[in-house]
Amino acid sequence: MSEWFEAPAWEERYAQSDAVFSGRVNPQLVAEVADLPAGSALDAGCGEGADVFWLASRGWRVTGTDFSSVVLEKNAARAGELALQIEWVQADLRTWDPPRGQYDLVTSHFVHQTGAAFFRRLAAAVAPGGQLLVVLHSPLDLKTTMGRPNVPEGFWTAEEIADAMDLTGWQVITAEARPRPAQDPDGREITIHDTVFRARRS
Numbered sequence: 040m041s042e043w044f045e046a047p048a049w050e051e052r053y054a055q056s057d058a059v060f061s062g063r064v065n066p067q068l069v070a071e072v073a074d075l076p077a078g079s080a081l082d083a084g085c086g087e088g089a090d091v092f093w094l095a096s097r098g099w100r101v102t103g104t105d106f107s108s109v110v111l112e113k114n115a116a117r118a119g120e121l122a123l124q125i126e127w128v129q130a131d132l133r134t135w136d137p138p139r140g141q142y143d144l145v146t147s148h149f150v151h152q153t154g155a156a157f158f159r160r161l162a163a164a165v166a167p168g169g170q171l172l173v174v175l176h177s178p179l180d181l182k183t184t185m186g187r188p189n190v191p192e193g194f195w196t197a198e199e200i201a202d203a204m205d206l207t208g209w210q211v212i213t214a215e216a217r218p219r220p221a222q223d224p225d226g227r228e229i230t231i232h233d234t235v236f237r238a239r240r241s
Contacts, residue, residue, distance in 0.1 A: 050109050064093035065148045067174045071213060071237050078143030081164055084132055084150035088114040088125075095123040099144070102126040104135070132157060137164040146172040151193035155203035162204055165240045170212070173200055177216045177232035184223040185231055197236040206238065213237035 068090050077098035082091045085103035087110055095101045095118075103125060105111055111127045118125045130137075133152045137145070137160065145164050150157075158173065165171050178194040180187045187194070195203075197214035216232040223229050 050107050058087065064089050065174065066219065067217065067233050067235050068093065068146060068148065068172065071172050071235065072144065072146070075144065075170070078169070079141065079166070080144040080146065081137055081142045083137070083145065083147040083161060085114070086110060088117070090146065090148060091125055092117070092121065092123065094144075095125050096121075100124075102128055102142075104128045104130045104132070104137075106131045136160055139163045140166050142166055143169040144172065145169070146174075148174045149176060151188060151190055153193055153195060158200055158203050159205070162209075162238075162240075167240055170237060170239045173234075173236045175200075175234040177234045179216055179232045183229055183231060184225065184227060185221065185229065186224045195234055197234050200234070200236040201238075208241045209238045210241070211236075211238045 072094075078100070080094050080099045080101045082094070082101060082103045085091050085105050088103055091101050091103040091114070103111070103114060104127075106129060108129055111129055114125070115127050132150060140163070142164050143166055145161050147161060153175065161173065162171050175193070175195050176187055178191070178196060181191060181194060196216065201211060201214055213235050215235055217235050218230050218232050221229055221231045
């Protein structure tokens, strides 16, 4: 993948701006998790932490991971301002093994350095009875004017995620390309799709 997806590029990007993203929680996290009872959660590839802060505000005990030390320092400062107890871990998700069987919820949104091994490591971190939620840009978006990164290997369907995992002992709850409205870089109203894969461990 290009250098744009390496840690130094993101360190620079986060250092140059107070906010790179909107600061809003990802809508698919709300749609899939809002009704779950709070427990322990891992957000793999948390970026500026909008999902982490949303979960923590709802009573979850959250660990947020990212490979940018700059963004994690910013997140820790904001958590202090909000009086939220959150654990922050610097890790490269391409090689990091999270603690096995520790979390009631493991979630990851729009992490492009994905692959079968990545999904399996996330699944291994889910506790019995817990849930895994992976949300990615759908391959359908590569045919739109949204201007997605030119890394087709980072775009998976829900069926491909399922095929990459050993789902013995799992119940698949959601596996779809979910449409939502958006504006492309030229301000045109278009429809994009999020790949949403959610499963519960027995």
